[in-house]
Amino acid sequence: MAGQSGDTLDRTMATHPETQPTLRQWLQSEPFALGLSAGFFGFFVHCGTLSVLEEEELLPTRLSGASAGALVGGMWAGGMNAKDLATELCALQRSDFWDPGLGRGLLRGDKFQRKLESLLGVSTFKECRVPLAVSVHDVRSKLTHVIDSGPLATGIRASCAVPYLFHPVRINGNLCADGALSDRSGLAGMPKGERLLFHHLASRSWWRSRDSMKVPARDNMTAVAIDNMPRVGPFKLHVGPIALAGAREAFRRALDVQITDSVIRLSG
Numbered sequence: 001m002a003g004q005s006g007d008t009l010d011r012t013m014a015t016h017p018e019t020q021p022t023l024r025q026w027l028q029s030e031p032f033a034l035g036l037s038a039g040f041f042g043f044f045v046h047c048g049t050l051s052v053l054e055e056e057e058l059l060p061t062r063l064s065g066a067s068a069g070a071l072v073g074g075m076w077a078g079g080m081n082a083k084d085l086a087t088e089l090c091a092l093q094r095s096d097f098w099d100p101g102l103g104r105g106l107l108r109g110d111k112f113q114r115k116l117e118s119l120l121g122v123s124t125f126k127e128c129r130v131p132l133a134v135s136v137h138d139v140r141s142k143l144t145h146v147i148d149s150g151p152l153a154t155g156i157r158a159s160c161a162v163p164y165l166f167h168p169v170r171i172n173g174n175l176c177a178d179g180a181l182s183d184r185s186g187l188a189g190m191p192k193g194e195r196l197l198f199h200h201l202a203s204r205s206w207w208r209s210r211d212s213m214k215v216p217a218r219d220n221m222t223a224v225a226i227d228n229m230p231r232v233g234p235f236k237l238h239v240g241p242i243a244l245a246g247a248r249e250a251f252r253r254a255l256d257v258q259i260t261d262s263v264i265r266l267s268g
Contacts, residue, residue: 023264024255026222027058033194034060035187035221036069038180039201040162041232044240045268046072047089048247049199049224051082056255062131062194066179066186068201070134070159073186077132078152079121088119090241094234103167109157112166116153125149133189134159135179139168144182146189147171165234185216198223200263215263222259226250229268243268 021029034053036046046068053059065073075085096115101108117123125132125148133148136158147155150171158169158176168177179186190196200215200223215223229246230239246268257264 020258022256022258031061033062033196035190035198036065036073037186037201038067038184042201043068043071044243045229045247047086048244049251051086052248052251054082064133064186064190066135066183067160069186070156074156077128077130105167107166109166113153113157125152135183135186135188136176137181139175139177144188196221200225223263224254225265226268
């Protein structure tokens with residue numbers, strides 16, 4: 001079924017449910033966009049998934065994300081391949097981004113931005129290899145703003161500015177923080193109707209609502225959720241490579257799963 005048009009696939013699924021495509025076949029049949037959710041230090045899991053897509057030459061034509069999703073999506077759209085990003089993440093030390101300072105958060109975020117700028121192949125959203133949009137949270141209005149133009153490193157940094165950990169970032173006069181606060185899915189910047197693969201990181205934070213565990217509903221979307229992944233944080237960076245490897249193994253399995261629902265859920 002690889003190579004069939006999306007319309008043909010849809011008719012086949014409706015009339016012959018026993019021949020529903022695998023995720024691999026669905027991705028091969030037509031161009032697709034990739035949405036990457038927020039999830040604290042879940043960027044290791046996102047990178048594992050994206051590295052498999054890259055190895056299989058199943059590359060997205062558009063990306064959107066928030067927080068961890070903005071980091072991985074932004075680095076890839078900005079020219080860094082997933083394999084090199086995985087190497088950088090697995091070598092990440094807390095000292096690479098740890099710069100305490102007075103403000104609305106523990107860390108200023110300047111070291112984080114310099115790290116981003118040193119790794120990105122381009123400076124602006126406009127120069128990205130595919131269209132990219134990241135979600136940020138406007139501190140004053142408490143609404144989501146979609147950033148898809150201007151300095152790339154600044155947009156990624158703002159989307160990753162976790163409250164109490166990083167200082168908010170001022171963009172176009174607005175004080176912006178972690179996009180997960182108002183758009184945890186990171187899909188606010190994804191055009192409606194876009195054929196979409198969505199990688200969902202379920203939240204295990206005690207303060208989040210149960211809705212954070214749910215995969216958002218959206219037309220023309222197939223979602224993958226990998227549960228039970230090791231939890232990574234600024235004081236548990238050594239767990240990151242384990243999470244990345246687990247995500248790679250789980251997503252390879254996902255590629256051969258038949259799409260019988262809008263969500264493919266696996267255990268890492």
